[in-house]
Amino acid sequence: MKEIDGGICAVRGVRAGGIKSGKMGLAVIIADGSAAGLFTRNKVIAAPNIITRERLQKCGHLGAIIANSGNANAFTGEKGLADAKEMAYLLSKETGVAEELIAVASTGVIGRKLEVGWIREHAGEVIRSLSSSPEGSNAAAHAIMTTDTVLKESAVELDSGVRIGGIAKGSGMIEPDMGTMLAFIYTDADLSADVLDSCLRIAVDKTFNMVVVDGDTSTNDMVLLTATASASIEPTIEEFQTGLNHVLTYLAKKIARDGEGATKLIEARVMGAGTDNDARLVAKTIVRSSLVKSAVFGKDPNWGRVVAAIGYSGAIVEQEKISLSFASGEDIVHLVGRGVILDPTSNATNALKNIMEKEEIVIMVDLGVGNKNATAWGCDLTYEYIRINAEYTT
Amino acid sequence: MKEIDGGICAVRGVRAGGIKSGKMGLAVIIADGSAAGLFTRNKVIAAPNIITRERLQKCGHLGAIIANSGNANAFTGEKGLADAKEMAYLLSKETGVAEELIAVASTGVIGRKLEVGWIREHAGEVIRSLSSSPEGSNAAAHAIMTTDTVLKESAVELDSGVRIGGIAKGSGMIEPDMGTMLAFIYTDADLSADVLDSCLRIAVDKTFNMVVVDGDTSTNDMVLLTATASASIEPTIEEFQTGLNHVLTYLAKKIARDGEGATKLIEARVMGAGTDNDARLVAKTIVRSSLVKSAVFGKDPNWGRVVAAIGYSGAIVEQEKISLSFASGEDIVHLVGRGVILDPTSNATNALKNIMEKEEIVIMVDLGVGNKNATAWGCDLTYEYIRINAEYTT
Numbered sequence: 092m093k094e095i096d097g098g099i100c101a102v103r104g105v106r107a108g109g110i111k112s113g114k115m116g117l118a119v120i121i122a123d124g125s126a127a128g129l130f131t132r133n134k135v136i137a138a139p140n141i142i143t144r145e146r147l148q149k150c151g152h153l154g155a156i157i158a159n160s161g162n163a164n165a166f167t168g169e170k171g172l173a174d175a176k177e178m179a180y181l182l183s184k185e186t187g188v189a190e191e192l193i194a195v196a197s198t199g200v201i202g203r204k205l206e207v208g209w210i211r212e213h214a215g216e217v218i219r220s221l222s223s224s225p226e227g228s229n230a231a232a233h234a235i236m237t238t239d240t241v242l243k244e245s246a247v248e249l250d251s252g253v254r255i256g257g258i259a260k261g262s263g264m265i266e267p268d269m270g271t272m273l274a275f276i277y278t279d280a281d282l283s284a285d286v287l288d289s290c291l292r293i294a295v296d297k298t299f300n301m302v303v304v305d306g307d308t309s310t311n312d313m314v315l316l317t318a319t320a321s322a323s324i325e326p327t328i329e330e331f332q333t334g335l336n337h338v339l340t341y342l343a344k345k346i347a348r349d350g351e352g353a354t355k356l357i358e359a360r361v362m363g364a365g366t367d368n369d370a371r372l373v374a375k376t377i378v379r380s381s382l383v384k385s386a387v388f389g390k391d392p393n394w395g396r397v398v399a400a401i402g403y404s405g406a407i408v409e410q411e412k413i414s415l416s417f418a419s420g421e422d423i424v425h426l427v428g429r430g431v432i433l434d435p436t437s438n439a440t441n442a443l444k445n446i447m448e449k450e451e452i453v454i455m456v457d458l459g460v461g462n463k464n465a466t467a468w469g470c471d472l473t474y475e476y477i478r479i480n481a482e483y484t485t
Numbered sequence: 486m487k488e489i490d491g492g493i494c495a496v497r498g499v500r501a502g503g504i505k506s507g508k509m510g511l512a513v514i515i516a517d518g519s520a521a522g523l524f525t526r527n528k529v530i531a532a533p534n535i536i537t538r539e540r541l542q543k544c545g546h547l548g549a550i551i552a553n554s555g556n557a558n559a560f561t562g563e564k565g566l567a568d569a570k571e572m573a574y575l576l577s578k579e580t581g582v583a584e585e586l587i588a589v590a591s592t593g594v595i596g597r598k599l600e601v602g603w604i605r606e607h608a609g610e611v612i613r614s615l616s617s618s619p620e621g622s623n624a625a626a627h628a629i630m631t632t633d634t635v636l637k638e639s640a641v642e643l644d645s646g647v648r649i650g651g652i653a654k655g656s657g658m659i660e661p662d663m664g665t666m667l668a669f670i671y672t673d674a675d676l677s678a679d680v681l682d683s684c685l686r687i688a689v690d691k692t693f694n695m696v697v698v699d700g701d702t703s704t705n706d707m708v709l710l711t712a713t714a715s716a717s718i719e720p721t722i723e724e725f726q727t728g729l730n731h732v733l734t735y736l737a738k739k740i741a742r743d744g745e746g747a748t749k750l751i752e753a754r755v756m757g758a759g760t761d762n763d764a765r766l767v768a769k770t771i772v773r774s775s776l777v778k779s780a781v782f783g784k785d786p787n788w789g790r791v792v793a794a795i796g797y798s799g800a801i802v803e804q805e806k807i808s809l810s811f812a813s814g815e816d817i818v819h820l821v822g823r824g825v826i827l828d829p830t831s832n833a834t835n836a837l838k839n840i841m842e843k844e845e846i847v848i849m850v851d852l853g854v855g856n857k858n859a860t861a862w863g864c865d866l867t868y869e870y871i872r873i874n875a876e877y878t879t
Contacts, residue, residue, distance in 0.1 A: 135796030135804045166792050166804060168824060201789025202826065305775040306700070307790070308797035381699040381775070381866075382874055389875020395595025396701070398560050402529030403702035410529045410560060430562060432596065472775075474868045480776055481783020 092334055098228030098244030099256040103279040104319030107227035108220035109234025114199070115209055116160035118234035119182060119217045122277055124319040126153035127288035128194070129295055131312035138164045138171030139195040140313055142179070146191050151284030153317045154192035156275055157182045157214075160235050160260070164197040164205040165310040174205040181214045196273050196313050198237055198260060232258035235273055238479055241349050245341040249334045251326040253280040257338045259314075261346040262304065274299065274314040274342060279322035280331060290332050291316045298339035301371070301467040303379040304350035305476070347378075347468035352475030355387055356451045362464045363414075363457040369406035370458075370465035376404035377454055378469025387452055388471035392443040394426050397454055412459030419449035429459060486728055492622030492638030493650040497673040498713030501621035502614040503628025508593070509603055510554035512628035513576060513611045516671055518713040520547035521682035522588070523689055525706035532558045532565030533589040534707055536573070540585050545678030547711045548586035550669055551576045551608075554629050554654070558591040558599040559704040568599040575608045590667050590707050592631055592654060626652035629667055632873055635743050639735040643728045645720040647674040651732050653708075655740040656698065668693065668708040668736060673716035674725060684726050685710045692733035695765070695861040697773045698744035699870070741772075741862035746869030749781055750845045756858045757808075757851040763800035764852075764859035770798035771848055772863025782865035784841040786834050788820050791848055806853030813843035823853060 099105050099120065109118035128147045130140045139158075147153070157178050164171050179193040197205070217234075221227060232244045239262045246256035261272030276291075295314060316335075326334075348356040359377040364370035377383055380400040386393040397415060401408055411430035416423055424442040425433050433439065446452065493499050493514065503512035522541045524534050541547070551572050558565050573587040591599070611628075615621060626638045633656045640650035655666030670685075689708060710729075720728075742750040753771040758764035771777055774794040780787040791809060795802055805824035810817055818836040819827050827833065840846065 133793060133796040134802050135792050135807075163789070166789060166821075166824075166826075168805070168826075200787070201793055202821075203789070204829065307774055307776045307793060310793050310796060380701055381870075382701045385871050385874030388871065391875060393594070395557070395560060395597070398529050399527060399595055399701060399704050402527040402704060408528050411562070413529075427560075427596075430560075432560075432562075435598065472871060474871055476775075477779050477782065477866060477868055477871065480779030481785060 092247050092249050092337065095246045095248050097225040097246055097256065098232060098258050099275060099277045100223050100225055100228040101246035102254045102256045102277040102319060104321030105277050106221040106223045107231040108217050108222060109231040110213060110217055111234050114161040115206065116234035116236065117210055117213050117217050118158045118231040119221060120156040120231055120275060121186060121188065121221060122317050122319050123154045124317045125151055125282065125284040125287060126315060126317040127284055127291045128313065128315045129291060131309055133308050133310045135166055135310050137197060137311040138167055138175040139197045140311060142172065142175045143194040143196065143313065150192060152192060153194055153315065154188035155182055155186065156194045156196065156315060158196035158235050158273060159210055160198050160237050162197060162199040162203055162205050163201045163311045165201040167204060170204060174207050177207055178210060181211060185215060185218045194315055198235060198273055198311050201310055228258060235260040238262045238351050239349055241345065243342050243345040245338045247334050247337055249326055249330050251324050251330060253278060253322055253324045253326045253331065255334045255338050257342055259342040259346060262349050262351045272309065272312055272346060276314065276316040276338065278318050280318050281320035281323060281325045282318045282331065286328060287316050287318055290335050293332060294335045294339045297336060298343040301375065302343050302347045303375055303467065303469045304347065306379050344468050347470050350470035351479045352473040353470030354473055355471045357387055357469045357471065358453045359467045360453060361456045361458065363459045363461060364463040365407050365461035367463045370463040372406045373401055373404045373456060373458065374465045374467035376400045378467045381472055384469065384472035388473050390447040392440050392447055394443065401456060407460060408458050409460060414457040414459060416455040417443055417446050418453040418455060419446045419451055422446050486641050486643050486731065489640045489642050491619040491640055491650065492626060492652050493669060493671045494617050494619055494622040495640035496648045496650045496671040496713060498715030499671050500615040500617045501625040502611050502616060503625040504607060504611055505628045508555040509600065510628035511604055511607050511611050512552045512625040513615060514550040514625055514669060515580060515582065515615060516711050516713050517548045518711045519545055519676065519678040519681060520709060520711040521678055521685045522707065522709045523685060525703055527702050527704045529560055529704050531591060531705040532561055532569040533591045534705060536566065536569045537588040537590065537707065544586060546586060547588055547709065548582040549576055549580065550588045550590065550709060552590035552629050552667060553604055554592050554631050556591060556593040556597055556599050557595045557705045559595040561598060564598060568601050571601055572604060575605060579609060579612045588709055592629060592667055592705050595704055622652060629654040632656040632745050633743055635739065637736050637739040639732045641728050641731055643720055643724050645718050645724060647672060647716055647718045647720045647725065649728045649732050651736055653736040653740060656743050656745045666703065666706055666740060670708065670710040670732065672712050674712050675714035675717060675719045676712045676725065680722060681710050681712055684729050687726060688729045688733045691730060692737040695769065696737050696741045697769055697861065697863045700773050738862050741864050744864035745873045746867040747864030748867055749865045751781055751863045751865065752847045753861045754847060755850045755852065757853045757855060758857040759801050759855035761857045764857040766800045767795055767798045767850060767852065768859045768861035770794045772861045775866055778863065778866035781846055782867050786837040786841055795850060801854060802852050803854060808851040808853060810849040811837055811840050812847040812849060813840045813845055816840050
């Protein structure tokens, strides 16, 4: 497997385009094939998610995606459903793709009527710009950004020749639960909707579902995976799963590192848990903790907050069995070994301070009660996060 | 029932004192009587909590409390247990109160050896200063403060003549779970340890356990309730429960409003839930949401974030049944009625902006699926919260 350029347009059979104008954006992707999707588990679910989930359940096939940024079209009642359907209708009319094969996605402010007029005005322009070159993927990825500061796209070519590419957006209101933020993934492999669904669930659980920016689960999370079959290659499921995990891990880390206001990536690696769920709980609780996040921002070697987070995670832990290390790149400092503080002198604190200066902080925990592992990603909590979210609609 | 001055020293049979010097503080309270306590459910539980819980389970009786601030004596192993015992021993030696009737409490940095030398040096001074005047309560409440910016004490006199008084501390690492921050409550009623325990559980569940500052549950939460019987009055349990709820509600709101860096108090009142637990879940999820907290700080009328929080709370909700209003004092704006946005014009937004300017924001939610209610308290998320926690140990 090797990483390649081009995002979703690296995948044969995909054309994409998009525009971004102020807070509003519109992306279109045309690619036909069997498909699977995962959606937010927030009980307040946005109109486009309701429509897209229904269509995907019926057909297991997608022909196109139309997605807007700037307005979530969430908590908008019957009008919201009609507006989401109109987005699909606009695309169908211009391209001939059947309406029921078009997925609709939205991201932005909740509880405001969608600006359908703006979308109607700009749909033609986006459709005329559709391209299978890397610029197409780039434009679509750019169009769905909100408070994101970096573009999120990734692609790999497997040894069999199959390609997998994806774009994503996500920066705030991030604690995906079974669904994710917006992520559109494509492959030119020839795979059925059932296989795609199973692979997608496995990959999302290890990647997007292990990202926490602020602990708020969105109303609009959506990840879609379409297989165009254009490469006429049927990879082994194992090979495909490995490639899919790779692309989604890359995008998940990008989202964590680009968390609203973030200056650092935090990776929590937990091992020695009694169950998979306990490992996940502990890893996510560490990256969710406001106190851990603030300490990382302040480069404060206050590792006691990690121990407190482990303790209230809800997982089965015994304090006298916990081991804790911090690392970044080649540097590592072992702080606690089976409940005992290893070096209570300022040497350990100085080594830790040195690591806290880095841009990627890895927190390694061994719970010492089993053999299950999990990794979660998050970011620091900064003045800038508060500025962004204190001024969001004003 | 009427509110009275004097904190815990308003209660007959209580003497208290304390000193605070930089980050270190030491408080002593002498009061003999049947007693009950609740402790953090964090699985990493601090040494003083282990010792005090054991002693209270054995006797149901307390003679005194010794509490320090500046160091949590948490995750400190065998040495931590020995240090906690030495605190009780020092107090016993100077006052004659039996060691096994002395409760020990600590609050501060986790994972550092307790400065027993400092406590040994200052214990005599504190014990000589013990007083049954309001100054005694004040000094003890002051001594246990860490990042707290206001003193937290409260007292009431019931119609029967019984008095209940309490002091508390708490500002960060606040999402109490069954235990609480530090809170020491006294009454001069004549009540058994069993009655105290039952009343305390009920009161804490409605008050301290409904406060969220940052969602981090401490390793050191502890609330102790002692009945000195000095008033020789046995109130009805109903009357006592009402008074206890009143004192704890006052202290709980004080802790929320004094959340680290807070500029505003947020009160989430949820009604119409299917179960008590669902009502609590929704109320706490709203005040825990980083996005709701940031919006309140920024006076941003972004009510969609409240709806998103309701949706991911885990409670059973149906978006077309949710009603939402914001209020402060006499002002109120009804935003959503059974899933329908009531006034999509700028009138509602302007009325909401007006409320967001106030210091106490009440968020009222009717889930419309049942008849259970709950209220939770929190505070806004500010630049100052991050400054405090980015620089905590450095």
